[in-house]
Amino acid sequence: MITLSTIDASAGPAASSRLIKFERGASIYFQGDPVGNWFEVVGGVVRTVRLHADGGRQLTNFFYEGDYFGIESGRYSEAAEAVTDVTIRKYDSLPDRGQEPGFASGSSGIAVLEALRRAQECIFLLGRKTAMQRVAAFLIYIRGRSAGDAFIQIPMSRNDIADHLNLTIHTVSRTMTALVRLRLISLDGPQKFKILDAEGLRGLAQDCQEDEDSMDCNRSDLFAYG
Amino acid sequence: MITLSTIDASAGPAASSRLIKFERGASIYFQGDPVGNWFEVVGGVVRTVRLHADGGRQLTNFFYEGDYFGIESGRYSEAAEAVTDVTIRKYDSLPDRGQEPGFASGSSGIAVLEALRRAQECIFLLGRKTAMQRVAAFLIYIRGRSAGDAFIQIPMSRNDIADHLNLTIHTVSRTMTALVRLRLISLDGPQKFKILDAEGLRGLAQDCQEDEDSMDCNRSDLFAYG
DNA sequence: CGTCTCCTTGAAAGCGTTCAATTACAGTGG
DNA sequence: CCACTGTAATTGAACGCTTTCAAGGAGACG
Numbered sequence: 348m349i350t351l352s353t354i355d356a357s358a359g360p361a362a363s364s365r366l367i368k369f370e371r372g373a374s375i376y377f378q379g380d381p382v383g384n385w386f387e388v389v390g391g392v393v394r395t396v397r398l399h400a401d402g403g404r405q406l407t408n409f410f411y412e413g414d415y416f417g418i419e420s421g422r423y424s425e426a427a428e429a430v431t432d433v434t435i436r437k438y439d440s441l442p443d444r445g446q447e448p449g450f451a452s453g454s455s456g457i458a459v460l461e462a463l464r465r466a467q468e469c470i471f472l473l474g475r476k477t478a479m480q481r482v483a484a485f486l487i488y489i490r491g492r493s494a495g496d497a498f499i500q501i502p503m504s505r506n507d508i509a510d511h512l513n514l515t516i517h518t519v520s521r522t523m524t525a526l527v528r529l530r531l532i533s534l535d536g537p538q539k540f541k542i543l544d545a546e547g548l549r550g551l552a553q554d555c556q557e558d559e560d561s562m563d564c565n566r567s568d569l570f571a572y573g
Numbered sequence: 574m575i576t577l578s579t580i581d582a583s584a585g586p587a588a589s590s591r592l593i594k595f596e597r598g599a600s601i602y603f604q605g606d607p608v609g610n611w612f613e614v615v616g617g618v619v620r621t622v623r624l625h626a627d628g629g630r631q632l633t634n635f636f637y638e639g640d641y642f643g644i645e646s647g648r649y650s651e652a653a654e655a656v657t658d659v660t661i662r663k664y665d666s667l668p669d670r671g672q673e674p675g676f677a678s679g680s681s682g683i684a685v686l687e688a689l690r691r692a693q694e695c696i697f698l699l700g701r702k703t704a705m706q707r708v709a710a711f712l713i714y715i716r717g718r719s720a721g722d723a724f725i726q727i728p729m730s731r732n733d734i735a736d737h738l739n740l741t742i743h744t745v746s747r748t749m750t751a752l753v754r755l756r757l758i759s760l761d762g763p764q765k766f767k768i769l770d771a772e773g774l775r776g777l778a779q780d781c782q783e784d785e786d787s788m789d790c791n792r793s794d795l796f797a798y799g
Numbered sequence: 800c801g802t803c804t805c806c807t808t809g810a811a812a813g814c815g816t817t818c819a820a821t822t823a824c825a826g827t828g829g
Numbered sequence: 830c831c832a833c834t835g836t837a838a839t840t841g842a843a844c845g846c847t848t849t850c851a852a853g854g855a856g857a858c859g
Contacts, residue, residue: 397693397696397697397700399700399779400779403700403702405696405697405700407693407696418689419686419689420683420686420690424690424693425693457646459685459686459689460645460646460685462689463644463645463685463688463689463692464646464650466689466692466693466695466696467623467633467650467651467692469692469696470623470631470633470692470695470696470699471623471631473696473699473700473739474623474625474629474631474699474739476629476739476816477846477847478846478847504805504806505805505806505807506805513699513700513702514847514848515847515848515849516805516806516807517806517807517808517847517848517849518846518847518848520806520807520808521807521808521847523807524807524808536855537805537806537807537855553625553626702848703814703815704814704815730837730838731837731838731839732837732838740815740816741815741816741817742837742838742839743815743816743817743838743839743840744814744815744816746838746839746840747815747839747840749839750839750840763823763837763838763839
């Protein structure tokens with residue numbers, strides 16, 4: 348497992364923070380470690396991972412530039428790993444919680460509430476029934492983070508997506524190509540996509556049976572099943 | 574929909590709080606309502622519910638005596654409803670967050686962190702692959718809340734369990750009887766159960782493939798499939 | 800050019816859902 | 830006291846979506 352990190356001594360904007368770089372795949376902290384710092388993504392993408400007893404992974408969240416992660420108490424219930432090469436800001440001032448970004452006195456724990464909102468997002472993603480709904484919702488989520496109206500970058504692997512949506516990489520792959528076949532998206536390699544029909548995609552992500560004449564999501568004929 | 578509530582004027586232990594009773598099935602607040610109060614369960618059980626576009630429900634949590642709920646910001650992303658007849662304490666002091674239970678200055682947002690931990694629990698529950706694993710994990714969760722070593726009360730319906738585990742009531746029911754057939758639990762009506770083999774149940778809940786000779790969870794022969 | 804990793808695709812099997820029927824039980828009114 | 834009614838839970842059978850097993854393809858790197 349890669350754990351190498353390069354420490355850049357620098358004067359952070361707030362007191363007692365410093366920048367650290369991690370290369371793709373590196374662990375920022377491990378599940379079970381005592382919580383000692385909170386982190387902010389300066390560049391790149393970070394994932395939080397809960398490991399199950401049999402080696403199964405559950406990716407609970409992805410963090411982009413400006414996002415805070417490591418917001419927990421006691422011991423980390425999930426690890427944090429670099430999806431891409433990343434630069435993060437590490438805040439050290441744990442003893443005085445009033446100084447911490449998440450617990451700033453004036454904002455009353457905004458970072459914690461944000462972490463809660465993110466966790467709920469994950470719950471609603473996993474609460475969807477079909478692979479089509481989950482993948483569609485995930486792509487819309489990615490679109491919202493990347494803020495480019497042309498081709499949108501998918502920074503994480505199919506494996507990461509599968510472990511986030513509680514599916515297999517096969518189903519994720521098959522569903523993506525099915526969405527292409529539906530003319531809802533187009534793909535330029537595995538890591539870039541474009542939304543062709545945002546309305547239709549949103550219809551799939553939220554629900555497909557709210558209206559009689561709306562798009563049916565059970566298009567099994569578009570798969571190679573049977 | 575039942576929304577009747579009985580207000581008992583009383584002097585709460587903290588400033589500006591009061592007890593309210595809700596009958597079984599009543600709504601305590603609705604999804605989309607502006608967040609104005611936080612609540613504490615004094616007696617009974619409360620569920621939080623996210624409604625999907627097609628009417629599908631996702632139950633994110635159950636709250637027992639002493640639990641806080643309604644910890645959100647902005648507008649409620651999920652409704653709160655009474656699973657049983659309940660008595661709750663309603664805290665009114667929103668403007669001064671330092672007075673609120675979740676944001677007490679000394680404890681630095683313990684209630685919010687607790688809410689976050691609960692959300693993560695829900696994620697890990699939904700992250701499990703099979704119905705057997707989810708139901709087993711759920712029963713262990715219920716055991717931990719009820720603190721009775723004899724028959725344990727299941728306060729919520731099969732429908733609630735199904736919407737919490739993202740399964741159908743049929744699968745929940747079948748899995749329960751399968752667990753009875755495995756001699757892991759015994760049932761006394763739909764709302765009471767006893768754990769016969771805690772070790773085996775825990776093995777199913779966490780994982781079933783970590784050891785070769787451990788119990789296999791894919792006991793399809795115990796179902797009526799095929 | 801071989802090897803490695805990641806992604807895609809195919810076919811068969813498994814598991815949960817859907818459709819459908821039955822049972823159990825509480826509440827109500829005869 | 831018993832029949833009627835409505836809700837909740839259980840059970841059966843067939844369908845279908847996802848997984849599993851298996852193979853092939855596409856780049857990156859040496």
